[in-house]
Amino acid sequence: MRNFDHLFDGNLTSIGVDEGFSAYENTQFTRSFMYFAFAAAVAVALDVDDIYVPENGILSRFSSLESGWTTTRTVHPLFVKSLNRVFEELFPDRNIEITNPFLGYTKKDVVNSISNKENILFTRTCPHPRELSQKKDDVGHPYNCGECIPCLIRIIGLVNSKHQIQPDELLLDNNHFLKFNFSTVSAETVAHSEQGRQSSLSVFLLGLNTHLSFAYRIQTSTQKELVSSNPELLDPDIFELYERFSKEVFRTVEFFAAENQTLKDYVIEFLSLEDGELDSLT
Known part of the structure; x- marks a missing residue:
């Protein structure tokens, strides 16, 4: 279970107070x-x-x-x-x-509602433009960082869509699904890493762990079992939304694991942990 302790460590400068004691809010x-x-x-x-x-x-x-x-x-x-x-x-x-007309949609559903694939490639999801390379391909398609949580959801939506978007079309500054050597980390080391910047390898790995764990529970638990920790899932429409999303998470792993065996091995090891251990690692 993650918390906000790292934001409030007793050092006022860590929460945004300048020398004149004028507080500013920098979390957006x-x-x-x-x-x-x-x-x-x-x-x-x-x-x-x-x-x-x-x-x-x-x-x-x-x-x-x-x-x-x-x-x-x-x-x-x-x-x-x-x-x-x-x-x-x-x-x-x-x-x-x-x-919100898309409240019942996953990212895949939204992408599938766009008929022209070219229009999708001109979109940007990443909310961290200052940390992006600002690269564009020859046609002018913008890049996304590939590391933050919105980018993770974007990747899941795109590769599951009907448009058959390939890895090189994702246009990511960092495609860790494809290029990271997951054999260099374990679920334990990821869980104890600092979240740090909102766009970083550690954020990507923590986000991947969290969504793998959540998707696993959706796929292996009953609705009644899930409601105790996620009361929203008592609503059948919300439960069905996350059932669809959980399948998309695992299809994304399969998609990239075809070219990155270390990803497959990491996910297998991660999901082999007992439920109690999963709780401590997400």
Whole structure:
């Protein structure tokens, strides 16, 4: 189980306080509030009521992540519902409402809704542009870092899609699924590594462990067994969403393991651990 202790170690400089004791917030946890506030302002100005936030259900809910991850649940349904209540109070004469049309979709489902493969290759998912190489291929397709959690979900969605996207078309600064030698690490060493930057090899490995463990539990446990740790899964639609996603996780492993045997060996070893050990490693 991960936690936030590394962010609050008693050293104020670690949480963003400059020499003049003027605190600043550098986690971007509140960025979605800013986006929605701007959207509401524009909606009022243009006399429009509907605000759409197109985010897939996996990134919206992030039930697959344990507590302690600093990945922002920017459009979690509970947050969206709370903001809609705020809008009701602020604009009583209007019906301004935020809606996520892709809440029941995995990333694969979203990608499959795009008919033109070329349009997909021009998209960027990675939220860390400062850490990207800013490379583009000869046609102008942008690269993604390939290491952060959103990039991990992107990779899973693309390789499972109907578009038959190949590894070289993923355009990643780092394709660890394909090129990393997993025999150099173990589940234990990954679990005890520092999360560090939001885009790094350690984040990729920790994210892979977490999603492998979650997908394994979805595939091997009953809904009743899962609800104790993930109450959201009591909802049949959410449970079905994560059942589909868990299959996509393992298909992704199969896809890359065909060219990287060390990935296959690592996953087999990881999933051979007893459930109690898995709990301590994610």
